[in-house]
Amino acid sequence: MGKLLIGNLKMNILSSYERDRYFSDFNLEMKKYDFPGSSLVLCPPSLHIEAFRNNFGETLSVGAQNVFWEDKGSYTGEISPKMLKNFGVEYVIVGHSERRKFLGENGRIINAKVTASLKANLKPVLCIGETRQEKDANQIVKVLTLQIREALHGVSKLRAGSIIIAYEPIWSVGTDKIPSSNEIMEAKVIIRKIIFSMFDRNIAESIPVIYGGSVSSFTAKQVCVDSAMDGALVGRESLIPKEFLKIAGVIGC
Ligand code: PGA
Secondary structure: OOOEEEEEOOOOOOOHHHHHHHHHHHHHHHOOOOOOHHHEEEEOOHHHHHHHHHHHOOOOEEEEOOOOOOOOOOOOOOOOHHHHHHOOOOEEEEOOHHHHHHOOOOHHHHHHHHHHHHHOOOEEEEEEOOOHHHHHOOOHHHHHHHHHHHHOOOOOHHHHOOOEEEEOOHHHOOOOOOOOHHHHHHHHHHHHHHHHHHOOHHHHHHOOEEEEOOOOOOOHHHHHHOOOOOEEEEOHHHHOHHHHHHHHHHHOO
16 A cells, blocks of 8 residues: 555635645656556645645545535535535545644534545544643553543444544644654554454454645654654645645655
C-alpha cells in the first residue's frame, strides 16, 4: 500500500486570484513528480471544492474539511455528505482539534459525522490526539481510547474499512513541536489495539493510520517514515505546493 498524503488547507486561499496562483504553482511542481493520483489529497475550504476538482482531475483526490450529518434540509450553513459526494469529494476530515476547540464538536457530533460520511461512501479522516497536559499525565491510552470509541460507536465492520485515522497530538498542531518517532509508533500500536478491540484484526491492520502535526519536508522522515506511519496530514506546508510535494517524496507516495 502506498503512503497517503493529505493537505488540510484550513481557512486559507482567500480569493479566486489566490486560488489560481496556487493551481499554477502546484501544476508546475507536479510535473517534476509521478505520484499515483490515489496517494495525494487536498482539502480546500468548501467554497473551492469544485474548482479544485476541475483543476486537478485525476491527478489527486479532493477532500472536505467538514461535513454535516443529514443529507439535506433546513440546516443553515451546513454542507451534507451527499453534496460532497456529488461534487467529487472522496475524503472528509472529521474531529479536527480546531473544530473540537472552536466549534465545540464533541464525541457525539463527531460520531454522527463519521456515520453519515461512511453512509455516503466518503472516507472519513478521523483526527484524534492528546493535549500536552494529557501527555504529561500519561493519559494517552485513555484519551485515544475514548476518542476512537466515541467516534466509531455503532459503525459496522463492513464500513469500518473506509476509515482513516489521523493521530494528531494537539500540542504538535501548528506549533513546530513534534513527538519522537518512537512516541508516534507507540501511538500507532495503541490505535491499532483499540480498533482491533472494536472490530477485528483485519480491519485493525488494514486501515491507514497517519500522522499530523507540524509535518514539513524536514520533519517528515521522523514523524512518518521512521515511525512507520501510513501517511501524513499536513496543515501549513500544504499551502506551499513545492513543500507539499517534497513531503510526498520523502514519505514515499
Ligand atoms: P500543521 O497542521 O501541519 O500546520 O501543524 C496540521 C493539522 O492541523 O492537520
